[in-house]
Amino acid sequence: MRYFVHIGYKGTNYFGWQRQPDKLSVQEILEDSLSKIFKLPITIFGCGRTDTGVHASQYFFHMDIEKPWNFDLFFRLNRILPDDIALFDIIPVEGLPHARFDAIQRSYDFFIHTYKDPFLSESSSLYLRKSFNLLEMKKAVDLLPKYEDYRAFCKSPDKNEHTICKVSSANLYTNSSGDRIRFQISSNRFLGRMIRIIVRKLIEIGDGTLSVDEFKSHLISRNTPSKILPAHPQGLFLSKVSYPFLDLKPKAKFPAIEDSGYWNSVV
Secondary structure, three states: OEEEEEEEEOHHHOOOOOOEOOEOOHHHHHHHHHHHHHOOOOOOEEOOOOOOOOEEEEEEEEEEOOOOOOOOHHHHHHHHOOOOEEEEEEEEEOOOOOOOOOOOEEEEEEEEEOOOOOOOOOOOEEOOOOOOOHHHHHHHHHHHHHOOEOHHHOOOHHHOOOOEOOEEEEEEEEOOOOOEEEEEEEEOOOOOOHHHHHHHHHHHHHHOOOOHHHHHHHHHHOOOOOOOOOOOHHHEEEEEEEEOOEOOOOOOOOOOOOOOOOOEEOO
């Protein structure tokens, strides 16, 4: 039987989702914990990769378990998982859907703060600035759903079969004092470090070191800029993953999200 498992994790202590030699990953923690509970090797397949230090307020993986279990797996797994990984749901699914390949949309949030705050340091990226030109940044954000080829915002585009990403929405928010910024984007797929590269370009626009027209030229020409740097990882959250057969609301209340009236759209 195939199961989809709904989790959330804080990525600060991990070298990303994917298991790798000599580096602690979220996948390794989960596979080792499940194997310990079932007393046999368990392999899981995630809905995508996240970089070192990146978080997921909603994440899915699938696993195949041949025989039904007669114990409270939800309780046992949550009990042995570390505090920075949480299990929310275990969902039996018909057929053999794939957590990665059958996802139809993913949404990410990226958080920036412009003043030092030790309580934001692991959930938001610090860029010390007196102010950003938010209106110019918003002009660039509004361009994103109008283009599909994101080759210019990928460090290694030739490693992909193609660089087409169908961005369905992109938004920019700020708090009332303008010293915290939230960038939100949804697409059917993303390229490696694509969001962090876009955010770095938005920061350059906010600084006045890059124009909106230059940003647009990258989207049009599809040429990778000579200097391409990603934004810091700790501000990035995978925040929503949707499937044709499964569309759950995120359960994690991560620290960068305040009450519903905290964030205001930049217009």
